[in-house]
Amino acid sequence: MTIILNGDPHEVTRPLTVSELLAQLEIDSRRVAVEHNLVVLKHATFDDVVVHEGDQVEIVNFVGGG
């Protein structure tokens, strides 16, 4: 199935939790914030929120800025 990850189509094999998605992407969940279908998620919900076909996911972190 396809999800929209950071604006681009991304293939995953099945619906999966945000924690599972981050693990697949090898992203340290403590360092990022995640938005699921325009709702910003609390870190405590990463194990519970399930990403389905067509869902929009944004994963952001801090970069240099002024």
Place this chain on the structure above:
Amino acid sequence: MDTFSIAGKTFTSRLIVGTGKYSSPSVMVKAHDASGAEMITVAVRRVNISDRTKESLLDYIDTSKYFILPNTAGCYTAEEAVRTARLGREAGLSNWVKLEVIGDEKTLFPDNEALLEATRILVREDFVVLPYTNDDPVTCRKLEDAGAAAVMPLGAPIGSGLGIQNPNNIRIIREFARVPLIVDAGVGTASDAALAMELGADAVLMNTAIAGAQDPVAMAEAMNLAVRAGRLAYLSGRIPRKMYASASSPVEGLVGR
């Protein structure tokens, strides 16, 4: 000790610095140290999914030493800025945000209307909102009324290095503001930072003036000294400006008269 507080949090350093445009992380770390800053700004951006080899900015920042202020740089609508602020809050450790809503690509001047709208929304969500704004006393007052924890008027366009273009406006904002006044953007060199402080700013925020200098670490030290010098001069009460000279040495007892 001469300190200032924003939303109940007390700072000793009146210099706030950015993390953008540095040639390397190690130069940034040294510059931050030389600046004496306690608060540093960061931007919120999408993680690069295809290239996960890049290290995270936070690998280089000692968060026990520096207070992290996420910004909403690059946002052109209140909606985008609010969304980015919410993400910054979840990625970070606090509910503080340097709120930018840009209205024009070339000048990066703020969109006052959208800035006010975003400030109201974020204040309702218990954010500590530090809005980057025009050097307009009326806009600053409206932001304050909307619940902003500080007002951050620009000295000149972001990254321009033009210095304080309208010192009188900064002075008037100082007179009216009941929240901390932070001059944000436009500083080019140390004297610009000193002038901002002499006008009565509580603090100065800068990025390019340090990161873009030929020797960023030395410039960071210069800014550290300039902000302290300007603050001391402001507190000391400068002499009035006069049209003509006033001798410093006695006029009596001159030899040969």
